[in-house]
Amino acid sequence: MKHTLKYFFSIWLLMSLFLAQAQDTIPTKTSPQRTKIEGEIPEAPKQASAKPLASAKTDTIIPVKKDRYGLRVGVDLYKLTRGLYDSNYKGIELVGDYRLTRKYFLAAELGSEDKTTEDDRLNTTTKGTYIKAGFDYNAYENWLDMENIISIGLRGGFSTFSQRLNSYKTYNAYPYWGEMPWKPSGAEFSGLTASWLEVVAGVKVKVINNIFVGFSLRMNVLITDKKPSDNFENLYIPGFNRTYAGNFGAGFNYTVTYFVPLYKKTVKPKK
Amino acid sequence: MKKILIVSLLFLFTFSFSGCEKDDICDANTPTTPRLVIAFYDINNPAVLKNVTNLKVIGDGKTEGIVFNSATDDSKYLTNGSTISIPLKTDVNTTKYSFILNSGNANSTLTDVDEVTFNYTREDVFVSRACGFKVLFSFDPSNPLVHTAVPATKLKWMQYISVEKSNIANENETHIKIFF
Numbered sequence: 238m239k240h241t242l243k244y245f246f247s248i249w250l251l252m253s254l255f256l257a258q259a260q261d262t263i264p265t266k267t268s269p270q271r272t273k274i275e276g277e278i279p280e281a282p283k284q285a286s287a288k289p290l291a292s293a294k295t296d297t298i299i300p301v302k303k304d305r306y307g308l309r310v311g312v313d314l315y316k317l318t319r320g321l322y323d324s325n326y327k328g329i330e331l332v333g334d335y336r337l338t339r340k341y342f343l344a345a346e347l348g349s350e351d352k353t354t355e356d357d358r359l360n361t362t363t364k365g366t367y368i369k370a371g372f373d374y375n376a377y378e379n380w381l382d383m384e385n386i387i388s389i390g391l392r393g394g395f396s397t398f399s400q401r402l403n404s405y406k407t408y409n410a411y412p413y414w415g416e417m418p419w420k421p422s423g424a425e426f427s428g429l430t431a432s433w434l435e436v437v438a439g440v441k442v443k444v445i446n447n448i449f450v451g452f453s454l455r456m457n458v459l460i461t462d463k464k465p466s467d468n469f470e471n472l473y474i475p476g477f478n479r480t481y482a483g484n485f486g487a488g489f490n491y492t493v494t495y496f497v498p499l500y501k502k503t504v505k506p507k508k
Numbered sequence: 509m510k511k512i513l514i515v516s517l518l519f520l521f522t523f524s525f526s527g528c529e530k531d532d533i534c535d536a537n538t539p540t541t542p543r544l545v546i547a548f549y550d551i552n553n554p555a556v557l558k559n560v561t562n563l564k565v566i567g568d569g570k571t572e573g574i575v576f577n578s579a580t581d582d583s584k585y586l587t588n589g590s591t592i593s594i595p596l597k598t599d600v601n602t603t604k605y606s607f608i609l610n611s612g613n614a615n616s617t618l619t620d621v622d623e624v625t626f627n628y629t630r631e632d633v634f635v636s637r638a639c640g641f642k643v644l645f646s647f648d649p650s651n652p653l654v655h656t657a658v659p660a661t662k663l664k665w666m667q668y669i670s671v672e673k674s675n676i677a678n679e680n681e682t683h684i685k686i687f688f
Contacts, residue, residue, distance in 0.1 A: 356532070358640025407632060408540040408639045411595040413567060413574060414603075420632070469634045482636075 302504040305384065306336045309441075309449065311494025316348065325353040328475075332492050334373060339504065342373040344390060344437075346490070350475035358406040359472065360419070365398020367476030369435060384443050384496075386451070392435040394457070396475045399427035400465055426465030431474045433459045433486070447496040457486035532638035540635055540642040542679045543593035544626065551667045551687040557590040558688070564611035565594055568604035568623075586611060593679060598643040602627050606658070609665050609688075620665035621658040627651050628676070645676040653684075 313330035320327045330348035337343055346369040353362045371392035377385055402422040409417065439453030457477050462484075464470050473479055478488045534540070550558040564585050566573045573585035574594055597603045604625040610618045627648035632641045647653075652671045657664040668687040676683050 356637055356640075358534075359637060405632070405641050407598055407641045407643050408534055408635065409595065409598060409643070410536070410540055411543055411593075413570075413595045414597045414599075417598055472637055 302382070303501045304336075304339060304504055305496075305498045305501055307497045307499040309334050309336075309494045309496045311449070311492050313346075313348070313490040313492050315489070315491040316350070325355065327351040330490060332490070332494060334494075337372075339502075340375050342375065342386075342388070342390075343370075344373045344392070345370040346392070346476070348476055352473055352475075353403070354473050354479075356472070358408060360403040360405070361472050362401045362403060363398055363471075363473040363475060364400075365396055365429075365475040367394060367396035367398075367474075369394040369476060371435070371437075373437065373439065384449075386439070386441040386449075388437070388439045388441070390437040390439065392437060392455075394433045394435055394476050396431050396477060398429050398431075398475050399425065400429060400469075400471060400473075401425045402469065424469075426469065428463075429465060429471060430461070430463045431459065431471065431477060432461045433457045433474075433477050435488075441492075441494070443496075447498070449494045449496060450492065451494065452491045453489060455488040455490075457488065459484040459486065534636070534639035538635060538639050539678050540639055541595075541598060542642075542644070542676050543595045544645075544676060544684065545591060545593050545679055545682050546684045546686055547591045547682040549590075549685055549687045554687060559588055559590050560609060560688075561588060562586045562609070562611050562613065563588070563592070564608040565592065566606045566608065568606070568625075573608075582612075591682070596626060596628065596645055596676070598630065601629060601648075607666070620662070622664050622666050623656050623658055624666075624669070625654040627653065647671055647674045647676075649674065 310331070310333045313332060316328040316330045328348065328350035330346055332344075332346050334342040334344040347367075349366045351362070351364045353360065369392040371390055373386070373388040373390035375386045375388045377387040379385055402424045404419045404421045406419055407417050435455045435457050437453050437455050439451055441449045441451030443449050459474075459477065459480065462471055462474070462480075471480055474486075476488075477486050480486060548558050548560050550556045564573045565587075574592075575584050576587035576589075576592065577584050594605060602625055604623060607622045607624065609620040609622075613619050628645040629648065631644045631646070633644055634640075635642050652674070653669060655664065655666065655669055666686050666688050670685040670687070671683070672685055673681055673683045
């Protein structure tokens with residue numbers, strides 16, 4: 238398990254590097270054209286009479302670029318549809334983000350989960366709600382009026398939940414007296430809490446008008462984890478997902494969101 | 509460039525699932541349900557361990573003894589060491605074993621059989637997701653064991669049984685000392 242996780246992390250890190258590089262190269266493609274234009278604009282008024290060529294060039298610029306700012310709200314389709322085919326799962330996650338600046342978005346997820354986990358020797362049901370809040374940084378340079386997002390972000394997550402041990406098996410390395418059957422338990426542990434940090438890599442693509450589809454991958458680090466008792470531990474935390482031997486976890490979502498435009502802002506050319 | 513982006517994202521997506529595979533197997537080194545550890549001592553020199561001769565241990569109601577070594581024939585049920593570890597029943601509070609000394613000896617008068625019934629309470633303790641729970645035992649404080657010879661008229665070959673640890677929580681210590 239540790240090995241798989243290790244690979245998962247390293248590949249993930251590798252891929253995230255790859256992502257960063259890919260985005261770096263996009264502006265360089267357009268940069269020659271751009272620097273020319275950007276270099277000329279501020280100088281234009283001063284030298285208008287002297288160099289009519291410059292004004293001729295400015296005419297070729299695409300009309301002023303305006304970014305739309307607003308609120309995006311939606312739902313995680315994965316959690317929503319999973320209940321249809323997985324009888325052990327019921328859950329919903331609402332997602333939202335608000336564009337703060339050109340690159341930064343305030344982002345949050347709010348969800349509720351009811352999941353029965355069937356392990357080889359444990360059967361547990363976890364119920365609870367969670368909230369994740371943080372920001373996304375859009376690293377994608379859009380062309381024209383595109384509004385796609387390839388983001389990296391950070392969230393703080395918090396969950397309150399209860400856990401019920403439905404049944405369990407005892408482990409006996411020397412089954413001379415035979416393997417023991419499942420034992421019913423029904424022990425309920427409520428008032429549990431957990432908090433964690435999440436690194437989010439995500440993509441959102443505008444499909445039509447204000448509708449976006451997106452998915453995100455998340456790596457979680459557990460910060461606090463209130464254990465049910467000395468004799469048990471949290472095997473699943475709503476929002477955080479399955480816990481591992483270390484403090485790490487992983488997750489993803491697949492969202493459909495609707496963008497509510499609030500105002501527009503002109504994109505200032507870079508100097 | 510865009511293609512590379514898409515491909516790398518697809519990779520990310522697929523690798524996210526490889527993290528979900530079932531890879532939890534209870535590690536053999538994890539302390540789980542402990543066995544009862546019995547050490548044999550010399551009655552004439554109680555501080556010194558004494559090896560048994562062809563001891564066979566059979567659970568009550570069982571036909572096969574506890575396997576002590578990796579031999580392929582019936583000698584796998586025999587031990588000539590000074591300590592043994594035997595599993596207790598995890599579903600009831602008593603376990604009865606027959607301890608057969610000089611088992612299989614051609615001269616059946618040399619074979620001694622003692623029966624010991626261990627009385628205890630059980631507690632299920634959580635170990636981990638992979639291992640589930642383990643069972644820990646505590647000897648009944650008033651009546652930890654019942655010791656009889658078979659047949660009862662015969663002398664017991666175990667001359668004294670001492671409970672060293674009333675809690676059986678791991679296999680790193682001797683729980684019972686048998687002097688003979």
